[in-house]
Amino acid sequence: MLDCEVIIVGGGPVGLFLAAELGQRGISVELFDAKEGTSRHPAANANSARTMEHFRRLGIASRVRALGLPPDYAPDVAYFTSIAGHELARLHQPASRDAVEWAKGHGFTWPTPEPPHRCSQLYVEPVLLDAARRHAGCHVHFSSRVTGFEQGEDTVTATVELDATATRAASTRTVTARYLIGCDGPRSFVRKSLGIRLDGMAGEKREFMGGQMDAVYFHAPDIYRVSGRPPAWQYWTFGARQRALIIAVDGAGHFIMNVQLRDGEAADSGSVRSRIAEAIGADIPFEVKSRSTWTAGFALVAERFAEKRVFLAGDAAHLFTPTGGLGYNTGIDDAANLAWKLEAMVKGFAGDALGASYEAERRPAALRNTAFARGFADSIGHVRVPAAAYEPGAAGDAARAAVGDYLAFHATGEFVIPGVHLGTRYEASPLVVAEAGAPPPDAANLYLPSARAGHRAPHLWLADGRSLYDRFGQGFTLLCTNAPGAPFDHEAVQRAARALPQLAVVRIDEAEVAQAYDAAYVLIRPDQHVAWRGNALDRAFEAAAHRTVGHPHEETAALTTP
Structure with missing residues (x-):
């Protein structure tokens, strides 16, 4: 018998964000953290634009922006x-x-x-905690330490030690769920229990940010x-x-x-x-x-991000020198990538390839971001100031x-x-088919929006002043740009919707949107990355709908059915 659908180990910003997003998706969660409550010591003082976009999806961006x-x-x-x-x-x-x-x-x-x-996690964590607890199926437990876990064929069972508090006596309990997520920081008990090593650079010495x-x-x-x-x-x-x-x-x-x-x-x-x-x-x-x-002086990434029904996110999966503020923000992006996939796996519309896509997408992203952070640390940490x-x-x-x-x-x-x-971007993901031609450069100081499959969906402000992102659904979105000569096939959309429950169809007839996406139809994932684009709702579209939730066999069938 299940106690919940997902166990989260670690109640820092990544674990709390994941709990809040899963709760919003109707997934029951039990989160355990050994601390007495949210952080009391400032850390992670920069929220990236991407993190704030994820907060916007949760409905908390304006509240966070008012803090600090x-x-x-x-x-x-x-x-x-x-x-x-x-x-x-x-x-x-x-x-x-x-x-x-x-x-x-x-x-x-x-x-x-x-x-x-610019706002410390000292203030962000309580907002995330409130966002998690507003969902009836989401329970956050502090002064609670996960001391072990075992994986079965269909479940994960964790042993939890509950410390005595003003409202409860010390005790031990077991919790059974479908999945367990380790968001428990750089010394991750979950990662160590799985025997997963961190690879990369460690102990680099610098005049500053290296020791x-x-x-x-x-x-x-x-x-x-x-x-x-x-x-x-x-x-x-x-x-x-x-x-x-x-x-x-x-x-x-x-x-x-x-x-x-x-x-x-x-x-x-x-x-x-x-x-x-x-x-x-x-x-x-x-x-x-x-x-x-x-x-400081680390640029480490876990050799694996998952084992069977256990996944790693945040500092449990990668360890940064914090130049550029990339550690915490990479962790929030991990959780945003994982949340919708967990929803699909729990609700039964995911294929076998979906769980594996988390590591395939997020490990290269972690390698990318640790390299950027290391470069920033070298740039500031090796500066020599003349005595004059x-x-x-x-x-x-x-x-x-x-x-x-x-x-x-x-x-x-x-x-x-x-x-x-x-x-x-996730162009090498098993969930997308990479488009022909070269993608835009992946440079630190220059961002060139692209609607290529795997990239973050380009953002625009619409004629009515609203953000395009606010038009997207909570699940998958089929964006129709109303390009001329592109007929809408209702039956193809209905077939795709069987693979993608809660598929939202959004029509926007604005020239800038059509130009930015350069396609009549764009399938956008719940994390705002492009899954597919094309000028017809054809077999390729239906195949993409199956592929993006990890069903390669159905994808092949969609392409070959007359």
Whole structure:
């Protein structure tokens, strides 16, 4: 007997997002996390445009965008010798209240309804928790540790230790489901239990972002006074003795500082306080609220993303140095890819190939993104600052200007990255047939929308001011661009709908949409990737409907039936 359909191990942002999306799809979920509740220490401070698009599908993007920094606070990225010392370079970014309108005006570079948003998971996790718990079949349990699991032919059974809380006694229970998902972080118990290794680069050394890092959450509202410059979201400091990254959490004096420990240095409270003071460069009061340690210099991806009925997502499947903010955001994209596939598998309309497509699509995406993050880490972590940059006078000014030129170049390279956010594509997926010709380049700083099979569906703002994405259904969508001479075959759509329950048919008669998709008909997946496009609802369309949910035999039959 099943207790639920999906067990999720880990209640960080990836696990909570997956729970919320499965709940929205009518899938019953039990999520277990050993922590007492959502995070109390800031981390994952950048939500990519793609993550915000996924939040939009859940109906929480506007709520998330209202959190974090004040609405008029520009989330600039700024570089200093110390915060009270010399400013070397600054990348200006729009405040959250202006971001969506800014994106509309910059649609040629950021063609998205949801530009990036700078907000810590400290604030995002409670929103995701609420989104999960609003579904009756979704249950989130904190102070609950999964200590083992066994796979049967059709089920997975987990053993869970429940810690004592104010409302329950300590106990042990078993939970049986159809599938189990490991969203339990870089030291994943689920991954280790499956014997799955991480492959790639580990322990790379750099002057910064390459070694043991101390992350300190502290309160110091006087930073804004001693800086004497417009506030920033990220303050990178390049001192003569240390480098640090200080991130504004709420715009009201709470910050998180990441500093790399020097060889032989102990991360005791005294050294932490002195290093905060050194990064600030002025004698001001501050209160340390919490600390954690982590290691930079990783670009690791699991050798496998699944085994039978168990899947890995987020940091359990890949481990990043967080330059570019790609770790958490890659994990959210994992969950968005997996959720609709789990729905199909649970509800019985998936073929045998659908489960395997998760690894086939997401492992290359993880390799891609860890490579981008590693490049960003090299670009900032190996910068050498000349000694003259710390001297007064003309020589110091010239050295600081030269360093600032490079840092301005780097800032654009790391933070103006629509290609990274929006350019993930699945052309090699077993669920699509790759189209003829070359795809657009997969570049960090350039995104060229494409409606080729496997790519993210191009976004446009419609004539009535709505986002095209808001017209898509929760399941598959057949977008009809009303191209001339393309008859609509109702019977073909009905046959496709038998393979794709809840297939939504959306007709949009706008020239820009027809131009962007370059086809009369486009089949779009629930995660907003193109499954197929063509100018007739023919056998190729029906075959694609079967292929995209993992039914290769039915696909062949659709192509050969007279």
